[in-house]
Amino acid sequence: xxxxxHLLNQNFNCVCVCVCVCVRIKELCQQFPHGITDxxxxxxxxxxxxxxxxxxxxxxxxxxxxxxxRNSSGLLYRMxxxxxxxxxxxxDNQEKLVYxxxxxAGNKGIWSRDIRFKSNLPLTEINKILKSLESKKxxxxxxxxxxxxxxxxxxxxLQPDRSVTGGAxxxxxxxxxxxxxxxxQQCFKFLQSKAEAARDSKQSPMVQRNSxxxxxxEVWKYIxxxxxxxxxxxxxxxxxxxxxxxxxxxxxxTVIAAKEGTVGSVDGQMKLYRGVNPVIQPTGLVRTxxxxxxxxxxxxxxxxxSPSNCIYMTEWLDF
Amino acid sequence: xxxxxxxxxxxxxxxxxGEVVEKVGRHLIRSGAQNLRTLLHETGISIDLVKKSLCxxxxxxVCVFSSGRKGPGSPTEYRTxxxxxxxxxxxxxxxYTAKTLYGDTGELIIEELLQRGDMTMSSTVKTVxxxxxxxxxxxxxxxxSEVSSAFSKLVETHFLQRCPPMAAAATKNGAASATPATPATPxxxxxxxxxxxxxxxxxxxxxxxPHVTLIGKGKRRLSNEDGEDQRSAxxxxxxxxxHGDEGIYWQVNFERFHLxxxxxxxxxxxxxxxxxxxxxxxxxxxxxxxxTTSPTATCTKPLSANEIFRSLPSSYNIARxxxxxxxxxxxDDPMEFVGKAGESGGGMYVVNLHRALANLARxxxxxxVQERFGSRSARIFRLLLRKRHLEQKxxxxxxxxxxxxxxxxxxxxxxxxxxxxxxxxxxxxxAPSRTFYLYTVNQLPTARMLLQNxxxxxxxxxxxxxxxxxxxxxxxxxxxxIEAILASLQASGAEPExxxxxxxxxxxPEKQQLESLRLHINKLDSAENQVDETIFLLESYINSTVTx
Numbered sequence: 001x002x003x004x005x006h007l008l009n010q011n012f013n014c015v016c017v018c019v020c021v022c023v024r025i026k027e028l029c030q031q032f033p034h035g036i037t038d039x040x041x042x043x044x045x046x047x048x049x050x051x052x053x054x055x056x057x058x059x060x061x062x063x064x065x066x067x068x069x070r071n072s073s074g075l076l077y078r079m080x081x082x083x084x085x086x087x088x089x090x091x092d093n094q095e096k097l098v099y100x101x102x103x104x105a106g107n108k109g110i111w112s113r114d115i116r117f118k119s120n121l122p123l124t125e126i127n128k129i130l131k132s133l134e135s136k137k138x139x140x141x142x143x144x145x146x147x148x149x150x151x152x153x154x155x156x157x158l159q160p161d162r163s164v165t166g167g168a169x170x171x172x173x174x175x176x177x178x179x180x181x182x183x184x185q186q187c188f189k190f191l192q193s194k195a196e197a198a199r200d201s202k203q204s205p206m207v208q209r210n211s212x213x214x215x216x217x218e219v220w221k222y223i224x225x226x227x228x229x230x231x232x233x234x235x236x237x238x239x240x241x242x243x244x245x246x247x248x249x250x251x252x253x254t255v256i257a258a259k260e261g262t263v264g265s266v267d268g269q270m271k272l273y274r275g276v277n278p279v280i281q282p283t284g285l286v287r288t289x290x291x292x293x294x295x296x297x298x299x300x301x302x303x304x305x306s307p308s309n310c311i312y313m314t315e316w317l318d319f
Numbered sequence: 320x321x322x323x324x325x326x327x328x329x330x331x332x333x334x335x336x337g338e339v340v341e342k343v344g345r346h347l348i349r350s351g352a353q354n355l356r357t358l359l360h361e362t363g364i365s366i367d368l369v370k371k372s373l374c375x376x377x378x379x380x381v382c383v384f385s386s387g388r389k390g391p392g393s394p395t396e397y398r399t400x401x402x403x404x405x406x407x408x409x410x411x412x413x414x415y416t417a418k419t420l421y422g423d424t425g426e427l428i429i430e431e432l433l434q435r436g437d438m439t440m441s442s443t444v445k446t447v448x449x450x451x452x453x454x455x456x457x458x459x460x461x462x463x464s465e466v467s468s469a470f471s472k473l474v475e476t477h478f479l480q481r482c483p484p485m486a487a488a489a490t491k492n493g494a495a496s497a498t499p500a501t502p503a504t505p506x507x508x509x510x511x512x513x514x515x516x517x518x519x520x521x522x523x524x525x526x527x528x529p530h531v532t533l534i535g536k537g538k539r540r541l542s543n544e545d546g547e548d549q550r551s552a553x554x555x556x557x558x559x560x561x562h563g564d565e566g567i568y569w570q571v572n573f574e575r576f577h578l579x580x581x582x583x584x585x586x587x588x589x590x591x592x593x594x595x596x597x598x599x600x601x602x603x604x605x606x607x608x609x610x611t612t613s614p615t616a617t618c619t620k621p622l623s624a625n626e627i628f629r630s631l632p633s634s635y636n637i638a639r640x641x642x643x644x645x646x647x648x649x650x651d652d653p654m655e656f657v658g659k660a661g662e663s664g665g666g667m668y669v670v671n672l673h674r675a676l677a678n679l680a681r682x683x684x685x686x687x688v689q690e691r692f693g694s695r696s697a698r699i700f701r702l703l704l705r706k707r708h709l710e711q712k713x714x715x716x717x718x719x720x721x722x723x724x725x726x727x728x729x730x731x732x733x734x735x736x737x738x739x740x741x742x743x744x745x746x747x748x749x750a751p752s753r754t755f756y757l758y759t760v761n762q763l764p765t766a767r768m769l770l771q772n773x774x775x776x777x778x779x780x781x782x783x784x785x786x787x788x789x790x791x792x793x794x795x796x797x798x799x800x801i802e803a804i805l806a807s808l809q810a811s812g813a814e815p816e817x818x819x820x821x822x823x824x825x826x827x828p829e830k831q832q833l834e835s836l837r838l839h840i841n842k843l844d845s846a847e848n849q850v851d852e853t854i855f856l857l858e859s860y861i862n863s864t865v866t867x
Contacts (some may be wrong), residue, residue: 244718
């Protein structure tokens, strides 16, 4: 389908024809809420010339009563919401364009530079438009957690996506380390008590080990029931916390195959976690002051810092 | 021969053998193989002293000599290596192990051999019997046969071995230590030209106990002979009896002790991680493979579950299925101490020695980072060990540490060289904005670095100990004099008032000072032993990676 009709100059000879055509097109749109193509309009009013059709469509577009969409087979016209139509009253084309772009970005938001690329408008214009839209409470700016100076814009009533706000661990762009610590300790206590109960049960070793395991789902339920979290935590969040416990060396993980449909299984696998003891006691080197000395590399015989006059050693010896 | 190693060896030599030997030894370590003339020239010590020092070093197996580089006619060269000197640090541990395994007799045998370097069996037995008799009650004495049997047991389990016979050396006279063997002077008929000396184990008779006729009991020395005894100990004991084992000298087999220590480390790690019964099973497996496994093997020979079941100590009567469960649990453990090698005989199991050592070394590194920098840095360290290479952002995400703090910790670890940075450029010009910077931890180089730190630490501790004794030298001398006076007074039967009067000569603050000095020195000593444990783990790990 050619785009010719949309770019034709307005032909003022057919104004009255235009009005009837506009009304007819609007009725057709209401009939087909999913949108109508040029073909449909042509079938309905076969006597209409392409120019007149284009004029009508352009008029409706400029009035903001019609939405222009493109699908695989060509252009689609759809009735616009009355509500959203009223919103845009008083805004000009540029604002509508910017608003469109922001709407398309969904809940991930879009950066002002990207708006500039997409709309080809100069920066000053963009800023003016963004300010006016914000004051009309149509869009809002959300600070991204990845780069704290970067602001992304999205529609006012949308929830920002997790990647922008950082998910459960961030509240107002601040990483909640105490929250993470508390969760860390709670999970560890849960796993440790489970392991102790298993060890005290004095059953055969295989049963002991299996009962000391907890699935990620169990841990998740336990944490939810504890109610220490204001935010809803998903199982993935709990798994990240359990991973930090693995990196602390307090917990180990195995993966077992589970039947689809058992509670907590993801893709036919379940992750099991178990509290473990450390393999060795703190090693000999760190029991001496030299092992922990901050100026270890500067220490020489007969130097300013030497074993003979080491204050750390003196303190340690008198302990 | 790093600088730290040389420093530590120097200190050890000085403590055990004196300053002259230290000078000669240090020079040999630094310069490699040298002949007598160069040694004389460069150290500037008189030829007598140099010869005597070399004798001492050779006697203890620290220095080895071989014919020169230029062929059979050239002067013999002397060579020493740091490893052997660093073993001196571990002598207390060897003696303690012998005590736990073979009682007081074993302890004294090992102690004598370590002190003298090498001795014949007969002289060892006699000396040990005398020492034991000394400590027993009146009227009882130690029989030579008991000591001989302890000696034979030590040889059977390979803790003692024969010294390799030196074809070029002048024959040593039959008596014990102090007779210096004449060093190979230039021009002696040379041994076959080979720069690598044969190891003790290459001789078939290495562990064969000679047939000695030793009948008798230990002699108790009377107290008034004490003074004479000390003097005569330095002079050569000319023993007119011969016992049929002249020329056969025995030395302590350090490698065997090291294998024992390694087994101990693995067993205690299993006990910490799992439970007592699992560690007993691993102990049984290691005991069964003591003699069949070579020291550098990656894992022990496969043992079937049936054999393990039969060899378990009888105090642990666990049922066969339970044993199977324990073995399965050991195999499934992420530390991989035990592996399954086959299904015959109820399942063939091996102990993964190298992997266990690597895990222990890794745990050591992690513990050092944890104690030195805190548990969050330890979390980052373990994270990097697991995930190998990570970007800055990924480290923050996985470790759940706020960005600023994570950056700080990473840079601290980087400055201490515990963590390395790997650059991966996107463009050939390595522009910083277009390069990936990945953090990584390499276990082996980090272990080597920590080992050098351990050497430096031990050297620091020894120096501090010497410094403390030097500071209080006057006080120590005074207290020694007073003790000697007291002892002589007591022996000659003085009255209590005289004794108290003598005791009063040390004032209370001085007593306190002496007491605190004693505490300090004990603390430093025990700290040296603790650091030595770390040294042992790291050394075994590094050696295992070299051979594999």
